[in-house]
Amino acid sequence: QYILAIETSCDETACAVVKNGTEIVANVVASQIESHKRFGGVVPEIASRHHVEQMTIVLAETLKKAQLTIDEMDAIAVTEGPGLVGALLVGVNAAKALAFAKQKPLLGVHHIAGHIYANRLTKEFEFPLLALVVSGGHTELILMKEHGVFEIIGETRDDAAGEAYDKVARTLALPYPGGPLIDQLASEGDDTLHFPRAWLEEGSYDFSFSGLKSAVINKLHNAEQRGEEIKREDVAASFQASVVEVLSTKTHKAAKQYGVKQVIVAGGVAANKGLRAELNRIFAQENMELLIPPLHLCTDNAAMIAAAGSIAYHLGHRADWDLNANPSLSLERYSLRNKRDSC
Ligand code: ATP
Ligand code: MG
Numbered sequence: 001q002y003i004l005a006i007e008t009s010c011d012e013t014a015c016a017v018v019k020n021g022t023e024i025v026a027n028v029v030a031s032q033i034e035s036h037k038r039f040g041g042v043v044p045e046i047a048s049r050h051h052v053e054q055m056t057i058v059l060a061e062t063l064k065k066a067q068l069t070i071d072e073m074d075a076i077a078v079t080e081g082p083g084l085v086g087a088l089l090v091g092v093n094a095a096k097a098l099a100f101a102k103q104k105p106l107l108g109v110h111h112i113a114g115h116i117y118a119n120r121l122t123k124e125f126e127f128p129l130l131a132l133v134v135s136g137g138h139t140e141l142i143l144m145k146e147h148g149v150f151e152i153i154g155e156t157r158d159d160a161a162g163e164a165y166d167k168v169a170r171t172l173a174l175p176y177p178g179g180p181l182i183d184q185l186a187s188e189g190d191d192t193l194h195f196p197r198a199w200l201e202e203g204s205y206d207f208s209f210s211g212l213k214s215a216v217i218n219k220l221h222n223a224e225q226r227g228e229e230i231k232r233e234d235v236a237a238s239f240q241a242s243v244v245e246v247l248s249t250k251t252h253k254a255a256k257q258y259g260v261k262q263v264i265v266a267g268g269v270a271a272n273k274g275l276r277a278e279l280n281r282i283f284a285q286e287n288m289e290l291l292i293p294p295l296h297l298c299t300d301n302a303a304m305i306a307a308a309g310s311i312a313y314h315l316g317h318r319a320d321w322d323l324n325a326n327p328s329l330s331l332e333r334y335s336l337r338n339k340r341d342s343c
């Protein structure tokens with residue numbers, strides 16, 4: 001079974017072909033980071049225009065790399081949401097056009113389901129499993145008892161982890177996206193500033209990062225006013241220590257409470273060296289398997305959309321020709337659809 005997938009939810013135009021939901025045949029990502037850098041973040045209108053320009057080029061390159069034609073595909077999968085509406089629309093319309101022209105089944109995929117299924121490109125899932133999703137727009141703990149069905153047990157009440165990284169980076173005058181740069185600086189500094197940890201109420205698996213972000217900004221402001229010098233490396237290391245401690249502690253607790261077999265990490269922040277090291281340390285002592293995708297599968301790509309699409313295909317879910325981009329598609333509604341279609 002071959003699935004062709006398209007992903008255009010944010011600032012990468014991506015296409016991929018995946019075999020049997022687990023094997024990457026071709027995976028092409030055209031990043032627009034250079035175009036957005038000078039604005040300090042993603043500009044939606046620019047993103048849409050780039051997707052229009054890149055779509056057919058990336059698609060052609062993907063099929064060439066796969067040495068396959070669209071006729072040989074079993075279905076076309078596409079990210080229908082969440083994301084930037086104008087960006088999503090480019091992918092959704094491209095997928096619909098291809099599927100209609102070639103009379104192939106069309107599959108709508110939730111972007112976060114994709115991030116989670118990036119892990120299935122490296123290892124088969126075992127349920128129940130717990131997924132820690134840490135990306136530019138999401139920070140969630142998700143419990144899965146079966147394929148395609150996602151239960152959110154905790155989520156951020158304000159900023160996403162990646163968003164906090166990017167905002168703190170901006171305060172330190174680092175270019176967008178700042179996550180990887182903070183990660184690098186953190187490895188050269190020490191946790192000397194003792195920023196707060198937002199644990200929230202006892203037993204809650206929710207997260208909050210805006211207080212931490214403010215604490216970093218205040219610290220830098222106060223130091224500046226007093227003419228004190230704080231090492232950027234220490235700011236990065238202290239900020240990262242707070243983020244990593246909260247993320248890994250809550251993930252550990254939830255994994256034990258739900259007695260899961262696997263813990264998987266997904267989304268751009270899963271590329272973080274500090275987070276990877278701490279989770280590896282914690283779960284080395286537990287009888288659970290920890291899965292973290294290789295770096296190129298942590299950030300946005302279409303192979304993960306094909307992997308999640310393969311499950312939708314198995315469950316019998318087919319999108320109609322009126323499939324539309326849904327910028328606020330909820331993971332729970334997406335799960336319900338998968339459940340219903342499997343009956
Ligand atoms: P979403 O998936 O929620 O819609 P997104 O697709 O924009 O958001 P991703 O592409 O999954 O997010 O991840 C991008 C985010 O990951 C950015 O915020 C970036 O700074 C962050 N990031 C990438 N690498 C690292 C790293 N090594 N350390 C910390 N953050 C990182
Ligand atoms: Mg991105």
Ligand code: FE
Binds near residue numbers: 115
């Ligand atoms: Fe993403």
